[in-house]
Amino acid sequence: KGYIISSNWDDYGFHKGEGVYNHPTLSWSVIKKHLDFAYRSFYLSPGFIIRRLGKSIKQGTIIKDIKTFLKTKW
Incomplete structure (x- = not known):
């Protein structure tokens, strides 16, 4: 369905992600906001x-x- 943009594994990492995946209903800024919240909540x-x-x-x-x-x- 075209969600995954990059097949280069060097593009993937804990703080990376923008430009490797297209979510059909969420922008990267929303995903990043929730990822940051989860990261801070845990650590x-x-x-x-x-x-x-x-x-x-x-x-x-x-x-x-x-x-x-x-x-x-x-």
């Missing part, structure tokens, strides 16, 4: 943050993880 949930913090402390990557968190565009 900024208290449960995830607590688990990730514990893992970072155990692995000794807490400073690196905090820097990554602060660089992320939420």
Whole structure:
């Protein structure tokens, strides 16, 4: 039906997607808005943050993880 635009796998990725798929009723901006909401809802949930913090402390990557968190565009 022509929904998939690109067959190049390099075009696909977590933050990519525009230009690889045509939804019949949703614009890319609407899809992106909901994708961003889902991403923030998961990664900024208290449960995830607590688990990730514990893992970072155990692995000794807490400073690196905090820097990554602060660089992320939420």
